[in-house]
Amino acid sequence: MNQSMVKVFDIQKDDFISAGEASSSVKKILKQLGVSPEVIKRAVISMYEAEMNAVIHGGGGKGYAEFFKEHIEIIIEDNGPGIENIELAMQEGYSTAPGNIREMGFGAGMGLPNIKKHSDQLEIKSEVGKGTTLKITINF
Numbered sequence: 001m002n003q004s005m006v007k008v009f010d011i012q013k014d015d016f017i018s019a020g021e022a023s024s025s026v027k028k029i030l031k032q033l034g035v036s037p038e039v040i041k042r043a044v045i046s047m048y049e050a051e052m053n054a055v056i057h058g059g060g061g062k063g064y065a066e067f068f069k070e071h072i073e074i075i076i077e078d079n080g081p082g083i084e085n086i087e088l089a090m091q092e093g094y095s096t097a098p099g100n101i102r103e104m105g106f107g108a109g110m111g112l113p114n115i116k117k118h119s120d121q122l123e124i125k126s127e128v129g130k131g132t133t134l135k136i137t138i139n140f
């Protein structure tokens, strides 16, 4: 594979039925590419958490997965409310998820810390009132 392959995903606001589709589709591709299970796990966890944040906090958005020879680059972007204090949002257990979301089992405040833990590179760009973009790199 000389050229990289890109997959694009729509992420719908508050859609808990198709939520997680982007990361499970990426999981299948990584398996087909023969990537090791340990690396697949890190990529899927990271993408799933970013995707769920776009569903829950970001008002929906778009996902991109670009497959290179030795790494995958995952971008999840939304045009939601943005993150006021990224340092605070990165802390374990910090969550602004409302009660109805917590009742569904989300809102443990571990998403961003887990992305950080499982990825080789994490870039967060966010502007209040404009939206949030996460760029996640996982090396094979």
Ligand SMILES: Nc1ncnc2c1ncn2[C@@H]1O[C@H](COP(=O)(O)OP(=O)(O)O)[C@@H](O)[C@H]1O
Residues within 6 Å of the ligand: 049, 053, 054, 056, 057, 058, 078, 080, 081, 082, 083, 089, 090, 094, 095, 096, 097, 106, 107, 108, 109, 110, 111, 112, 113, 132
């Ligand atoms: N895409 C996003 N848009 C707006 N706020 C976000 C986004 N992603 C995360 N946040 C903020 O960061 C907090 C922490 O995120 P996270 O660690 O994934 O925990 P959780 O999703 O369980 O609340 C969220 O509660 C929210 O306030």
Ligand SMILES: [Mg+2]
Residues within 6 Å of the ligand: 049, 052, 053, 107, 109, 110, 111, 112
């Ligand atoms: Mg989260």
